Amino acid sequence: MDPSTNEDGVGLAFALLASAARMAERIDEGVARRGFSGLRPTHGFAFAYLAPAGGTVTGLAAHLGVTKQAAAQLVDELEAKGYVRRGPHPRDARARLVELTEAGRACTRAAEEAAAEAAGAWSEAIGADRMALLRRDLERMAEGGPIRPTW
Amino acid sequence: MDPSTNEDGVGLAFALLASAARMAERIDEGVARRGFSGLRPTHGFAFAYLAPAGGTVTGLAAHLGVTKQAAAQLVDELEAKGYVRRGPHPRDARARLVELTEAGRACTRAAEEAAAEAAGAWSEAIGADRMALLRRDLERMAEGGPIRPTW
DNA sequence: CCCTGATGGTCAAGCGCCTTGACCATTGCG
DNA sequence: CGCAATGGTCAAGGCGCTTGACCATCAGGG
Numbered sequence: 001m002d003p004s005t006n007e008d009g010v011g012l013a014f015a016l017l018a019s020a021a022r023m024a025e026r027i028d029e030g031v032a033r034r035g036f037s038g039l040r041p042t043h044g045f046a047f048a049y050l051a052p053a054g055g056t057v058t059g060l061a062a063h064l065g066v067t068k069q070a071a072a073q074l075v076d077e078l079e080a081k082g083y084v085r086r087g088p089h090p091r092d093a094r095a096r097l098v099e100l101t102e103a104g105r106a107c108t109r110a111a112e113e114a115a116a117e118a119a120g121a122w123s124e125a126i127g128a129d130r131m132a133l134l135r136r137d138l139e140r141m142a143e144g145g146p147i148r149p150t151w
Numbered sequence: 152m153d154p155s156t157n158e159d160g161v162g163l164a165f166a167l168l169a170s171a172a173r174m175a176e177r178i179d180e181g182v183a184r185r186g187f188s189g190l191r192p193t194h195g196f197a198f199a200y201l202a203p204a205g206g207t208v209t210g211l212a213a214h215l216g217v218t219k220q221a222a223a224q225l226v227d228e229l230e231a232k233g234y235v236r237r238g239p240h241p242r243d244a245r246a247r248l249v250e251l252t253e254a255g256r257a258c259t260r261a262a263e264e265a266a267a268e269a270a271g272a273w274s275e276a277i278g279a280d281r282m283a284l285l286r287r288d289l290e291r292m293a294e295g296g297p298i299r300p301t302w
Numbered sequence: 303c304c305c306t307g308a309t310g311g312t313c314a315a316g317c318g319c320c321t322t323g324a325c326c327a328t329t330g331c332g
Numbered sequence: 333c334g335c336a337a338t339g340g341t342c343a344a345g346g347c348g349c350t351t352g353a354c355c356a357t358c359a360g361g362g
Contacts, residue, residue, distance in 0.1 A: 009267030012286045013174055014199070017192075018293035020171030023164055041168075042319090048165070058339055068340070070320050094328040094339045116160030126288045134288055135163045137277045142169035193348090209310055221349050223311070245310045245357040 023118055030114025036107045038081070046074055047100065047108045050084065054099035083107055174269055181265025187258045189232070197225055198251065198259045201235065205250035234258055 024041045031039055042064065049055055049063040061071035075098055078084040083104035089095035100108065123131040175192045182190055193215065200206055200214040212222035226249055229235040234255035240246035251259065274282040 008286070009270035010263050012270045012273075012282065012289070013178060013266040015286055015289035015293050016167075016171050016174050019289045020167050022293060023167050027164060056339070057341095066319090067321060069322090069342090072341070073319075089339090092329075092339075096340075112161050115164040119160035119163045122163075122292055125291055130284070130288060131163065133281070134285065135159070135166055137281060137285055138163070138166035138170045140276055141273055142166050142173060191348095207310070208312095217348090218350060219311070220313090220351090224348075240310090243310075243358075247311075 026118035026121075027111060027114045030117050031107070031111050034110040034114065036110055039107070042074065043078065043083075044111050046071075046078065047083075047104065047111060050098060050100050050104070051108050054097050056089070056095045057098065058095075060098070078104070177269035177272075178262060178265045181268050182258070182262050185261040185265065187261055190258070193225065194229065194234075195262050197222075197229065198234075198255065198262065201249060201251050201255070202259050205248050207240070207246045208249065209246075211249070229255070 027044065028039075028041060031044075045064055046060060049060055055063075057072050057075055058068050060075065061068040064071060064074075075084060075086070079086060082101060084098050085101050086096045086098055089097045119131070126134075178195065179190075179192060182195075196215055197211060200211055206214075208223045208226055209219050211226065212219040215222060215225075226235060226237070230237060232254075233252060235249050236252050237247045237249055240248045270282070277285075
């Protein structure tokens with residue numbers, strides 16, 4: 001394989017991973033600044049899954065790409081902090097429906113604002129038109145597989 | 152803040168994080184497929200730091216954004232697997248110079264190929280011209296801070 | 303020329319988050 | 333109805349990282 005082609009791939013890969021790291025940091029920092037402390041990015045992915053209509057622990061596990069035990073532990077933590085509530089599942093007595101509380105929704109909004117803030121800063125640097133393109137391309141790349149990063 | 156603006160930011164953020172996750176997976180998988188097993192993405196970042204001229208454990212720690220103990224442990228592991236070698240430092244008797252072995256360089260090349268492969272597949276989907284733009288924008292975003300993601 | 307603070311490195315202990323493994327309750331299909 | 337499949341939990345363990353303490357060496361000012 002042509003080495004110079006490798007160079008390009010490596011450059012893109014590093015840029016992608018590093019910029020994602022920056023993004024995660026900024027959102028985390030923005031969320032904390034809005035008064036929600038002790039939350040890690042993984043929690044954000046959980047919120048995103050639960051926000052529309054709640055969900056099950058197993059569903060969350062699949063969404064995050066972790067075992068259901070890990071997901072259950074995450075939910076325990078969020079429940080203890082008052083961000084989610086476990087209730088009976090309407091159509092399955094085995095399952096429990098996990099839903100966001102009002103605090104959870106407030107936290108979700110804070111995360112959205114933080115994400116918008118980070119994206120906005122970036123948009124200023126490269127231009128809004130580029131930003132739209134960028135998003136489309138990234139979404140294309142992101143297809144398939146769980147959300148939570150492995151490394 | 153305008154909610155629709157939030158939506159955009161969230162979309163971009165998720166796309167970025169998820170696509171980075173896919174990229175890490177693909178590289179990891181590509182490296183494993185080339186015969187280098189038991190290596191995690193963090194190791195790749197270490198290789199990248201050490202490749203040009205070697206380095207110290209403390210320098211590596213700063214590069215990765217972890218404690219020097221964690222970096223030392225990483226180097227122990229890489230040394231045990233034969234990818235790096237610890238030698239005396241030419242200008243500082245306190246420090247030890249960590250360098251890639253031939254196996255380490257081979258592994259680095261494999262990682263580069265895997266990254267190029269992943270980037271190539273992506274390039275086919277969105278076009279090479281977009282790809283160049285994308286890389287520039289991402290590099291701009293990535294500036295500052297250690298490489299290794301926090302989450 | 304030393305003394306002293308800064309720096310590179312290591313040892314030891316602990317912790318957070320995740321995994322594997324086993325198990326129970328409920329479901330829904332043959 | 334019977335039984336594999338599914339949702340969930342309990343228990344134990346591990347891996348990678350952190351904090352804390354420590355030693356050896358370096359470097360600059362008295």
